[in-house]
Amino acid sequence: MLSQEDFKPVTLADRTFFEQHYALYPQVHSDNTFTNMVCWNHYAQYTYAFVEKNIILASTIDNTTRFRPPIGPRNPTLLRALIRLASDVSDNEPIVLIDPETALWMREVCPGINLVPDRNHFEYVYRATDLAELPGKNYLTIRRQINKFRKNCTNVVEPISKENWEDVKRFLIEWCEWKGCEGDPVLAHEKEAVFFALDHFDQLPVRGLIIRVFSKVGAISLFEPMNNDTALVHFEKGLPDCEGIYKAINNEAAVRLAKKFTYINRESDLGVPGLREAKLRYHPHHMVEVYSMKRDS
Structure with missing residues (x-):
C-alpha cells in the first residue's frame, strides 16, 4: 500500500497543493510548513507521498530517512503501512514529530508502540x-x-x-x-x-x-x-x-x-542550553509537544 516509490521531492511548484491540504488539516509544528521544507531542502531533502487523501512527509539527513505521521483523515491501514515502511528503511527512530493527539491514535491502532517525548523539538x-x-x-x-x-x-x-x-x-x-x-x-x-x-x-x-x-x-x-x-x-x-x-x-x-x-x-531550541534559556525567558504560553517512535531494542 505504501512504498518509497510513492514519495517525490517537495518543490516550489507544490505550494498551492500544500496550502489547500493544510487549510483542511492546520499544522502547529514548524517542520511541516511548506516554507520550512523548501528553505531547508538542501539539508533535509524533503519528500512527500499523497496516499488515501493523506500527506506523508519524509526527510533525509546524512543518508538517514525519517517519516512524519500521516496528515489527513485517520486511516489505520495506512498508518500500519507507514510503520512497516519506516521500520524497514529508517534507523531506530523511524517516525518523528508526532503530535499528542496523533500519538494517542497511534497507540490505539498499535498497542505497545514505543512513543517517547522529543523535548529538543518541542x-x-x-x-x-x-x-x-x-x-x-x-x-x-x-x-x-x-x-x-x-x-x-x-x-x-x-x-x-x-x-x-x-x-x-x-x-x-x-x-x-x-x-x-x-x-x-x-x-x-x-x-x-x-x-x-x-x-x-x-x-x-x-x-x-x-x-x-x-x-x-x-x-x-x-x-x-x-x-x-x-x-x-x-x-x-x-x-x-x-x-x-x-x-x-x-x-x-x-x-x-x-x-x-x-x-x-x-x-524549538534543538536542545541548545543557551537557546533554551533565552526562549524560556520570554515565558511561553504553551509548548507544541511532539513524540518520536522508537524501535524496540
Missing part, C-alpha cells in the same frame, strides 16, 4: 500581546534592554522588500562572518536557508522586517501565518553592534503580528 508558543507589550515584572529586564537600545542606537524599522534585499544579503554575509558559519555546518545550512527565503520571497508566504542601525541593517526577522491564530517566526538574526538589538527585532515583529494573531510560534 516548540515555544507565546501570546502575541505578551511579546508586543512585554507586560509586568516578568519582562522588566527585557523592556529595559530595549529602551537602552532605542536610546543609544539611532534606528529605523522597515519591511523587507525588493528595495532592501541586497542590504539584507550583505547583512547575512556579515552575520555569518561574525558567527563563523564556515566552521559550523549548522549555521552554514541556516545561512543557505535564509538566502533561499530571500531569493524566493515573492513565491513564499513569508514577510519580514529589518532594523537599520545608523542606516546599516543590524537585525532581520522573517515570519509567516501558520494557521488561523498563530504566526511563525522562521528566522531572526542580529549583529552585536548595538546591545539589545535581538530583543528589539523580536518586539517589533510581535507588535505587527499581534494585530492579526493570538499566538507566535518561535520554533
Whole structure:
C-alpha cells in the first residue's frame, strides 16, 4: 500500500497543493510548513507521498530517512503501512514529530508502540500581546534592554522588500562572518536557508522586517501565518553592534503580528542550553509537544 516509490521531492511548484491540504488539516509544528521544507531542502531533502487523501512527509539527513505521521483523515491501514515502511528503511527512530493527539491514535491502532517525548523539538508558543507589550515584572529586564537600545542606537524599522534585499544579503554575509558559519555546518545550512527565503520571497508566504542601525541593517526577522491564530517566526538574526538589538527585532515583529494573531510560534531550541534559556525567558504560553517512535531494542 505504501512504498518509497510513492514519495517525490517537495518543490516550489507544490505550494498551492500544500496550502489547500493544510487549510483542511492546520499544522502547529514548524517542520511541516511548506516554507520550512523548501528553505531547508538542501539539508533535509524533503519528500512527500499523497496516499488515501493523506500527506506523508519524509526527510533525509546524512543518508538517514525519517517519516512524519500521516496528515489527513485517520486511516489505520495506512498508518500500519507507514510503520512497516519506516521500520524497514529508517534507523531506530523511524517516525518523528508526532503530535499528542496523533500519538494517542497511534497507540490505539498499535498497542505497545514505543512513543517517547522529543523535548529538543518541542516548540515555544507565546501570546502575541505578551511579546508586543512585554507586560509586568516578568519582562522588566527585557523592556529595559530595549529602551537602552532605542536610546543609544539611532534606528529605523522597515519591511523587507525588493528595495532592501541586497542590504539584507550583505547583512547575512556579515552575520555569518561574525558567527563563523564556515566552521559550523549548522549555521552554514541556516545561512543557505535564509538566502533561499530571500531569493524566493515573492513565491513564499513569508514577510519580514529589518532594523537599520545608523542606516546599516543590524537585525532581520522573517515570519509567516501558520494557521488561523498563530504566526511563525522562521528566522531572526542580529549583529552585536548595538546591545539589545535581538530583543528589539523580536518586539517589533510581535507588535505587527499581534494585530492579526493570538499566538507566535518561535520554533524549538534543538536542545541548545543557551537557546533554551533565552526562549524560556520570554515565558511561553504553551509548548507544541511532539513524540518520536522508537524501535524496540
